[in-house]
Amino acid sequence: MRVLVTGAAGDVGSRVAASLSESGHEVVRASRRTGVDLVTGAGLDAAVEGADAVVHAASSDRSPRQVEVDGLRRLTGTIRRSGRPVHVVTVSIVGCDRIAFPYYRVKAEAERVLEASGVPGTVVRATQFHSLAAYFAQLLQVRRLAFTIGSMRIQPVDVEWVAQRLAGHAVGPAPEGFHRAQDLAGPTVYDLHDLTRLLAEHAGTPAPRVLRIPPVLPALRDVSQGRVLAGVDALTGGRSFEEWLAQQPTVLPRQRRVPG
Numbered sequence: 253m254r255v256l257v258t259g260a261a262g263d264v265g266s267r268v269a270a271s272l273s274e275s276g277h278e279v280v281r282a283s284r285r286t287g288v289d290l291v292t293g294a295g296l297d298a299a300v301e302g303a304d305a306v307v308h309a310a311s312s313d314r315s316p317r318q319v320e321v322d323g324l325r326r327l328t329g330t331i332r333r334s335g336r337p338v339h340v341v342t343v344s345i346v347g348c349d350r351i352a353f354p355y356y357r358v359k360a361e362a363e364r365v366l367e368a369s370g371v372p373g374t375v376v377r378a379t380q381f382h383s384l385a386a387y388f389a390q391l392l393q394v395r396r397l398a399f400t401i402g403s404m405r406i407q408p409v410d411v412e413w414v415a416q417r418l419a420g421h422a423v424g425p426a427p428e429g430f431h432r433a434q435d436l437a438g439p440t441v442y443d444l445h446d447l448t449r450l451l452a453e454h455a456g457t458p459a460p461r462v463l464r465i466p467p468v469l470p471a472l473r474d475v476s477q478g479r480v481l482a483g484v485d486a487l488t489g490g491r492s493f494e495e496w497l498a499q500q501p502t503v504l505p506r507q508r509r510v511p512g
């Protein structure tokens with residue numbers, strides 16, 4: 253099959269593209285660095301031409317709505333005009349419709365755009381990737397003191413495994429209309445105490461003292477109430493946080509993206 257991957261230079265997209273190529277599919281890698289801009293529409297017609305399926309994994313910290321919502325609307329509009337029923341698979345976030353983070357609202361809006369688009373669409377929600385969980389845990393740590401928000405827990409997942417599942421949806425049977433696939437989550441739920449202890453062990457430093465702070469903002473209350481956790485119906489798999497961490501450099505970069 254010929255599969256267009258938006259955001260193919262990104263954390264998820266690059267792995268989706270690699271997984272599809274390894275299984276013998278033809279991959280069209282689309283992002284600004286290959287001349288495809290979802291905000292302006294540049295290069296989109298040519299990228300969509302001849303595609304059997306699309307994995308939409310483009311994302312932007314700076315302009316998430318323009319890329320993930322308006323960009324998806326532009327993409328599905330291009331598909332409709334092509335007159336071919338191209339299956340669009342998007343990656344979303346577990347709990348995005350019940351957590352008051354502005355970015356999560358964007359994700360929920362993107363899901364509605366796909367549902368209303370009229371093209372065959374599959375939304376796959378995943379929990380936070382291990383790299384993001386590590387980043388948050390580092391962010392909440394100041395020297396030997398780690399802060400935890402209420403009873404915050406997280407169920408991080410292996411980006412590699414998520415990418416393989418997304419690729420599988422893209423080359424699998426397309427739904428008639430809109431379909432919400434089974435949510436994806438890692439095998440284990442952690443609290444911040446667990447994560448900071450594991451990160452300290454990995455770095456060979458003493459575990460920090462954990463200080464619990466109340467979840468004062470609505471979004472933090474949502475997280476504290478476990479709304480980022482996957483439900484019992486979710487599919488769990490991939491490397492655990494410990495297994496992922498064991499394959500990372502001793503000093504994790506203090507940035508959102510670390511090697512997957």
Ligand SMILES: NC(=O)c1ccc[n+]([C@@H]2O[C@H](COP(=O)([O-])OP(=O)(O)OC[C@H]3O[C@@H](n4cnc5c(N)ncnc54)[C@H](OP(=O)(O)O)[C@@H]3O)[C@@H](O)[C@H]2O)c1
Pocket residue numbers: 258259260261262263264265282283284285286288289290291292309310311312319320343344345346359378379380381382384
């Ligand atoms: N990180 C997590 O924990 C997590 C968890 C669940 C779901 N997700 C979802 O996974 C998706 C992908 O996230 P990610 O972390 O892989 O993103 P990422 O690493 O930041 O990659 C973003 C990609 O989008 C491309 N891009 C940015 N602006 C663009 C534009 N205007 N037009 C076309 N392409 C554009 C970038 O390439 P160029 O710079 O070349 O354009 C890049 O390839 C997002 O939808 C996110 O919500 C993430």
